[in-house]
Amino acid sequence: MRAVVHVTLKKTVLDPQGRTICSTLNGLGHGNIVDVRQGKYFEIELDGDMDEVREQIDKIAHDVLANPVIEEYRVDVED
Amino acid sequence: MRAVVHVTLKKTVLDPQGRTICSTLNGLGHGNIVDVRQGKYFEIELDGDMDEVREQIDKIAHDVLANPVIEEYRVDVED
Secondary structure, three states: OOOOOOEOOOOOOOOHHHHHHHHHHHHHOOOEEEEEEEEEEEEEOOOOOOHHHHHHHHHHHHHHOOOOOOEEEEEEEEH | EEEEEEEEEEOOOOOHHHHHHHHHHOOOOOOEEEEEEEEEEEEEEEEOOOOHHHHHHHHHHHHOOOOOOEEEEEEEOOO
């Protein structure tokens, strides 16, 4: 089974890395780029039952992969 | 318009950060985790026509966001 976790900064939190990429792209001639936000992406291979795995990955995302103070996460589990 | 780019290490390239997360999770009692791969994730807000935007983002992913020697990327464009 495979789980995918996306971790991104909350919309209200400034993303300086994303801002830098955005202004670099504008400088390279991509003037139509309005905003860039960078996040992290995890592919997790694991064994187990669908429902238990979803709960487990949700806990892992909350406790280990993301900092819930400034980040939000999305979990997708595929068979 | 919004484009999403996922950048991951090629399957043949060792991912030490992912291995560390995997063994940490195993140590925390998540023994069913077999493998973890970490990647980067970009959300790009931009203006333009769907087909042109796809080509533009593909070029940006190749030239700026990913290192094609060791990384591969996936581009998704949403209206």
